[in-house]
Amino acid sequence: MTADPNCGVAHGDAADPVTDRVLVAVFASPVAAALLRLGAECGYAPVLVEPGDRDVDGLPAGTTRLTAVPAEPHADVVVCDHHRDELGEVLRDALATSTRWIGLMGNPRHEGPHVAALAALGVPPAEVARVHRPIGLDIGSRAPAEIAVSTLAGLLADRNGRAGGFLDR
Structure with missing residues (x-):
């Protein structure tokens, strides 16, 4: 019988360290702090x-x-507040970098304010489309830590080429 390496990790055997993950939380907030704490536990440089x-x-x-x-090719960038005046400029500048992934928190039932903000700055629609929204897994988050768990789970699924969610559904 072949041992499953993931089983060993679940029992405390150290996994190979991941050294190329960077998690960038944009805009100071309780969600950003929770996201960076959990991200650090998952091997991200916060x-x-x-x-x-x-x-x-x-x-x-x-x-x-x-x-x-930062212009960091291994970075996952998460904008944690879509009400900030600097939203358009920060996203425009992030899109000009080599970051791996850019996402914005927000209600999926409404068009994100980033769309108009980026259009007003002359960012082409193809570039605007690189901003993921909504982000994370739909777990019905109601607290900053829950939003962070949802977001980080979605990022890890994306990095690992998985859809996310339960396997039995």
């Missing part, structure tokens, strides 16, 4: 992008703080 002077409690140790999205 980065908070806050172009203003807002602060947030609960960031994991070692979080890098920046004012703009």
